[in-house]
């Protein structure tokens with residue numbers, strides 16, 4: 284790549300986000316008619332019928348701007364999740380809230396952000412892009428959270444501490460109580476950001492979310508996404524729940540229309556479709572149990588998961604298994620971008636997708652038992 288004199292140093296060294304492979308590229312590459320994607324932890328049931336109806340009804344309105352700040356959606360979220368609307372900030376995916384939090388709270392060249400290693404890569408990317416130093420603390424054995432070590436990395440210049448609960452890519456989770464304790468041990472100006480992208484799939488879900496306690500925790504931000512349980516990954520919608528004064532500042536700097544009109548309408552419909560949400564959760568929890576059992580039977584080491592995916596060590600090299608699955612039209616997630624080359628992550632799909640994945644795994648590693 285030629286030297287580009289116009290860009291900042293942070294940008295020159297930037298590694299882009301490494302997304303799951305798309306169905307279209309694998310169909311083309313391997314000449315396949317059907318490809319199953321179990322790589323990005325999307326909803327196994329697709330899109331809710333109610334959401335689809337609302338989207339077609341709203342299509343004729345897309346020439347209008349949405350209302351800035353999405354007040355109707357914010358009230359709907361506050362009602363549905365039992366939150367103070369003054370503390371809810373919607374974003375173009377929770378990715379946008381992560382980016383805004385770094386930019387609103389951390390001073391480039393002075394402050395630091397703390398997270399585990401490995402962690403969701405957007406924490407790393409947006410922190411680096413801002414010119415803020417990132418301190419990563421290795422996860423403990425079996426991907427457990429080592430909060431002592433995390434606290435040891437925190438100091439008076441720590442702006443944000445990110446914890447993903449349940450964690451990605453491992454699926455490991457701790458009861459929310461432990462995170463409330465962690466928040467109580469942080470220095471006065473550090474904010475604990477608990478990314479609950481997968482908390483809808485924890486069992487029992489109520490034990491693993493900090494949302495009901497948020498009003499007592501002034502230094503905590505909880506992130507939620509509509510990309511998983513709510514089936515809206517392609518529309519990009521998430522939110523941050525936080526103390527009202529911080530939310531006010533985040534809202535001020537957010538681009539005014541980053542949550543578009545269709546995402547707003549779809550988000551409100553998705554929260555109403557309680558049958559779809561219940562069916563999604565039921566499918567994921569059932570799949571988690573059966574896919575985990577079958578992978579173990581095939582000689583894989585499967586990590587316990589509270590999320591809508593499973594991380595595992597296959598009995599053959601992970602890169603080979605990944606490639607063999609692709610040839611059979613099944614996309615899972617290699618974890619090389621998380622520096623975990625021996626592991627794979629598979630999203631829990633619809634029952635027939637899980638069955639196709641397991642049948643392929645039987646062909647690929649069945650003899651290795």
Ligand SMILES: Cc1ncc(COP(=O)(O)O)c(C=O)c1O
Pocket residue numbers: 323324375376377378379403447451478480507508509510516519520521
């Ligand atoms: C831990 C974690 N946080 C946030 C996100 C981003 O969610 P969104 O699609 O709302 O930007 C993801 C998506 O995979 C995730 O795994």
